Amino acid sequence: MELEKDLKIQYDGLESEISKFRKWAIFLAFMAFIPFPIAAIFNFIVFDSFLTLADFGGYIGGVASPFGAISGILFVYVAFLGQRQQLLYTQQEIRINQIELRDTRKEIEGQKEQLILQNKQFQIQSFESTFFNLLTHFRNSGPVDMLKKTYILLFADFNQIGLKIEPDGYGGHISSRRPDADQILAKQEFFFRTIRNLDNVEYSNVKNSLNQLLSILGHIFSIKNIPNNHLNTLILNIPKEELYVLFYIFIYNPEAFLPPQRKHLEIFFLELPQSYYHHPSHYFWLDRE
Numbered sequence: 001m002e003l004e005k006d007l008k009i010q011y012d013g014l015e016s017e018i019s020k021f022r023k024w025a026i027f028l029a030f031m032a033f034i035p036f037p038i039a040a041i042f043n044f045i046v047f048d049s050f051l052t053l054a055d056f057g058g059y060i061g062g063v064a065s066p067f068g069a070i071s072g073i074l075f076v077y078v079a080f081l082g083q084r085q086q087l088l089y090t091q092q093e094i095r096i097n098q099i100e101l102r103d104t105r106k107e108i109e110g111q112k113e114q115l116i117l118q119n120k121q122f123q124i125q126s127f128e129s130t131f132f133n134l135l136t137h138f139r140n141s142g143p144v145d146m147l148k149k150t151y152i153l154l155f156a157d158f159n160q161i162g163l164k165i166e167p168d169g170y171g172g173h174i175s176s177r178r179p180d181a182d183q184i185l186a187k188q189e190f191f192f193r194t195i196r197n198l199d200n201v202e203y204s205n206v207k208n209s210l211n212q213l214l215s216i217l218g219h220i221f222s223i224k225n226i227p228n229n230h231l232n233t234l235i236l237n238i239p240k241e242e243l244y245v246l247f248y249i250f251i252y253n254p255e256a257f258l259p260p261q262r263k264h265l266e267i268f269f270l271e272l273p274q275s276y277y278h279h280p281s282h283y284f285w286l287d288r289e
Contacts, residue, residue, distance in 0.1 A: 014084055028067045029071040034064075131219055134235070218261070235276065247269060250269065267288065
């Protein structure tokens with residue numbers, strides 16, 4: 001605003017000077033023209049004989065030339081002032097364009113922030129919709145009673161073999177020692193034997209249920225910077241027997257999962273409260289450094 005006011009003052013000042021010097025230039029140009037009719041009057045009316053060219057030139061040079069020269073200088077100066085005025089007008093136009101550009105930039109930034117917010121809201125809505133659709137499908141992934149019975153049998157088998165291999169960990173003493181290689185191999189062998197003893201329907205139900213659970217975990221960790229409590233929601237919807245079986249498979253046979261799935265399961269079990277583990281020692285089987 002201050003710059004625009006200053007430019008306007010300068011513009012008005014130049015306009016006043018241009019008007020003043022233009023009037024002086026026109027006046028002096030008129031004064032330079034007056035000797036011509038005077039010389040003609042004296043040449044044809046007053047004097048009986050014509051003036052010589054030397055006399056006429058001397059008269060014109062002595063009287064008209066100074067006025068004409070000053071008038072020409074003033075016209076040049078008026079043109080110079082006009083150029084300065086045009087420059088100020090250009091500066092004012094540039095200033096106006098800068099202001100409009102700044103306002104346009106602010107408007108674009110506002111629209112950009114609005115688009116980012118809308119995109120984030122859309123991501124959250126899409127994330128929420130997909131998550132709950134997957135969760136609903138997970139709940140209805142198979143015959144509930146049959147699936148629960150299968151998981152209970154699997155968990156009982158895993159737990160029995162765990163008692164045989166790690167009696168100290170299940171005898172009332174909390175053990176934070178993760179199973180060593182021999183124990184893991186023994187339990188992997190038992191795991192495969194247990195899976196093979198399932199009939200086709202039971203195996204299909206277990207596989208389908210675990211795959212859907214892994215899909216939900218993959219979806220939860222697919223979008224960053226979206227605050228959510230979906231892990232807690234998922235935990236509340238997983239039967240404890242299925243949770244225990246999934247943990248046993250993750251510990252004793254991690255090769256059964258793809259690398260991204262292993263990463264998601266590791267984060268999931270690290271976030272899992274200790275109270276959700278079948279035995280307190282299981283909480284320390286993961287690397288929590």
